Amino acid sequence: MPLNHSPPSQIDRSGRLCHLMTLEGLPRALVESLLDRARFHRQSEHAMPSDHAAAVALLFCEPSTRTRASFELAAWRLGHHVTNLTPNLSSLAKSETIGETAATLEAMGFRFLVLRHGDPESAQALIHPLDRPLHCISGGTGQWSHPSQGLLDLFTVHEHFTDLGALSVAIIGDIRHSRVARSTFTALRLFGVRDIRLCAPPDLEPEAGEFPEAELLPLEDALRGTRLVIALRLQRERIPEGLRLDLDHYREAYGLTRERLKICDPRVRIMHPGPVMPDMELARDLIASPISLIREQVRNGVPVRMAIFETLAG
Numbered sequence: 621m622p623l624n625h626s627p628p629s630q631i632d633r634s635g636r637l638c639h640l641m642t643l644e645g646l647p648r649a650l651v652e653s654l655l656d657r658a659r660f661h662r663q664s665e666h667a668m669p670s671d672h673a674a675a676v677a678l679l680f681c682e683p684s685t686r687t688r689a690s691f692e693l694a695a696w697r698l699g700h701h702v703t704n705l706t707p708n709l710s711s712l713a714k715s716e717t718i719g720e721t722a723a724t725l726e727a728m729g730f731r732f733l734v735l736r737h738g739d740p741e742s743a744q745a746l747i748h749p750l751d752r753p754l755h756c757i758s759g760g761t762g763q764w765s766h767p768s769q770g771l772l773d774l775f776t777v778h779e780h781f782t783d784l785g786a787l788s789v790a791i792i793g794d795i796r797h798s799r800v801a802r803s804t805f806t807a808l809r810l811f812g813v814r815d816i817r818l819c820a821p822p823d824l825e826p827e828a829g830e831f832p833e834a835e836l837l838p839l840e841d842a843l844r845g846t847r848l849v850i851a852l853r854l855q856r857e858r859i860p861e862g863l864r865l866d867l868d869h870y871r872e873a874y875g876l877t878r879e880r881l882k883i884c885d886p887r888v889r890i891m892h893p894g895p896v897m898p899d900m901e902l903a904r905d906l907i908a909s910p911i912s913l914i915r916e917q918v919r920n921g922v923p924v925r926m927a928i929f930e931t932l933a934g
């Protein structure tokens with residue numbers, strides 16, 4: 621479940637970002653400078669080794685392709701050394717806690733820990749103390765937060781839409797279980813996107829108040845005239861066993877097709893954090909179509925994650 625209390629501080633007294641576990645509470649200027657740096661990396665064809673090569677540990681306790689591979693590539697391009705820890709072959713399998721694992725890596729001299737974990741409470745505890753030598757980065761935390769995805773989505777949106785204040789966005793699908801929806805919503809709001817519409821099956825709607833001032837609408841109303849549609853993955857691994865999801869009904873009622881998108885602005889673009897279930901959330905022919913930004917989202921993950929390492933390293 622998402623955390624109910626206010627976002628943790630990840631910024632020290634001098635304004636330096638020490639950890640990145642959520643986008644909530646980050647100042648716009650800090651995110652702007654991070655995106656500027658990502659733009660710089662996106663434009664450069666070659667690796668840009670940092671002056672201060674560091675040790676980076678990747679610990680993914682849930683499956684991942686995009687996030688894990690792009691954090692690794694980003695670290696490699698900056699000249700960092702990467703250690704991939706396999707949870708069931710690490711001491712987590714012998715009941716060591718995430719906190720003790722982080723302390724152990726810190727004692728060895730690791731400078732960054734990228735963690736994908738299902739439990740927001742134990743992931744969030746890593747932020748303390750704020751000035752610890754190990755910078756902790758969420759690679760996706762339960763259904764609470766996915767800050768690097770939120771940033772790369774914002775980066776991608778920025779590349780295509782100049783006036784974010786005039787942009788209309790529809791977020792469609794399993795919003796209840798989506799950390800991407802929460803982080804991308806936070807990022808878009810921070811940059812002035814006002815018209816954000818939500819559409820989800822009744823069992824997959826967010827809790828009241830989780831997405832301030834965003835309306836939950838039937839699919840047609842959410843899509844009508846919109847410039848950008850963000851489709852979400854059905855998070856089947858997070859859907860409680862008692863809740864029997866009828867996939868055929870989901871596809872019929874919420875699956876996005878060319879026909880359905882005719883109601884959007886004719887210049888509509890579609891995004892999806894991946895992995896996509898073809899012909900479920902999105903028709904197969906839309907995934908790599910000219911209106912799709914999905915491959916671009918993936919591509920932008922590398923420069924954005926390079927910028928995250930640099931920003932945390934100060």
Ligand code: CP
Nearest residue numbers: 684685686687893894
């Ligand atoms: N978008 C995303 O988090 O994808 P992966 O699960 O492949 O990392």
